[in-house]
Amino acid sequence: MLVPPPERAWSRQAILDWLLAQAEAPMLVGFDFSFSAPFVARGAHLPGETTTTDARALWAYVDAASNDEDLGAASFLEARRGRHFYLGAADGAKADFLHWRTCEVATEGGRKPSTVYDAIGAAQVAKASFAGMRLLHALAGRVPVWPFDPLPDRGMAVVEIYTAIAARAAGMRKGISKLRDAVALDTALAAVGSRPHAPLSAYDDHSTDAILAAAWLRASVGRADLWQPAAMTNDVAATEGWTFGVP
Template sequence: MAEPRFSRFAAIDWSGAQGHRHKGIAVAVCATGDAAPTLVAPPGASAWSRDDVLDWLLCQDTSTLIGLDLSPAFPFVDQDGYFPGAPDSPLDARALWKMVDDASAADPHLAVSSLLTDPEIRRHFRQHRDCGDLFPGGAGRMRVCEHGQRTMGLSPTSCFNLVGAAQVGKSSLTGMRVLHRLAGRLPVWPFDPLPPHGPAIVEIYTTIAARAAGIRKGLSKMRDAVSLDTALANLGSQPHRPLARYDDHATDAILTAAWLRANADRAELWRPQAMTPHIARTEGWTFGVS
């Protein structure tokens, strides 16, 4: 039997909120075996910053599969571009990451406020009291893999929507700044091919882990020890160490790290049928959508 590709697994619950440090960021790690994932404490502070996570990522040198809970790119395939009609609309995800980071260079803490005031770019987004005229309404534009998520019974939201508790656009945009700074230093699948050894990043959707752990639709969030341990057991994991505080971010990260460990060697998840080379280069893919 072939040796497992990864020996360590990490899941990062991300935040696109304004400010420096965020209780909405959580990092959980586990090794092969069945010990429950544990939370990684933020360095020298009570909460993580996005810069802290970037530094932590750059320090990873073992064969760690790292899941980031954010969308690494915008829809492209549906309209043959991220920002159709905009001058110099990026042609692939790496160019998109650079555009987002360059446009937000003056924003501290890897925020993206400057980008969202650009008169052409803002037309594509739904923001608070400012719905761009090129935002199509309804659920908004979706990536190909997000249509796949819907087929699985999940409820993804458009990355162009920046309003409401379920929005993922701000997390995605701030995450793109991080991904740009990782370029050439840490591979991000599927924009980069999976290397034969060393760490790699994938996009995760924590609800996929919740469903696999037996948490039914409408009850995806775990806010107590018993619920978390029940879900972990369904993924073949031992009970977790008690937490100081049970919130969605900590429990999502812990459960998803265990799910990554249980699913990292499923070959079909690395070769999704609907993912073409063009999609892999422009939109990316959510690990777990086959």
């Protein structure tokens, strides 16, 4: 089921408030944005600018340099376009901005479609990711965020997810991962061991992705291999993080 927003739609601040209010609940929360920027390949999150040596320091840096409403980070990217972020042809060759994290290279045997330095187009994840880092910074010390924090004995934990992984687990073919009706959603839910969903007033990709990903998280939380991926070294975990579900 979907949790209804306190007002017309969920804001980032409302999500933060809800998470903090539920922090003692036995809950695994998945966010579909990158929890950090690449570090391992170039030895810096924003080469020539940052001296951050772990993801938490990057979150604090982004938060301090962003004054956007509702934990946004659009101004952070705009101020660094052409230097770190690609926002259009005026910034140079797009290929010069394409750098991936270790887990992104490992995803489904190939790179994810975009990187946190590519901030243009429908597939871009940059704006959501850097805004999300501000939310993660606000959670620091109050809700554990994996793999930067150890998993708690009780209460909430937050992980990074990629909804296409849940779709693959439900038997959906690569390139066909969107559910747009009740029957298709319930079929996918059954494939990951879940009961049918509570009916929705409208079936859009965001809603169905959220429901299927939540069901998949519930089914996968006990898999030790997903918590200990082979390529996630201590350095990778601290500087770049990892997407839960990438082996």
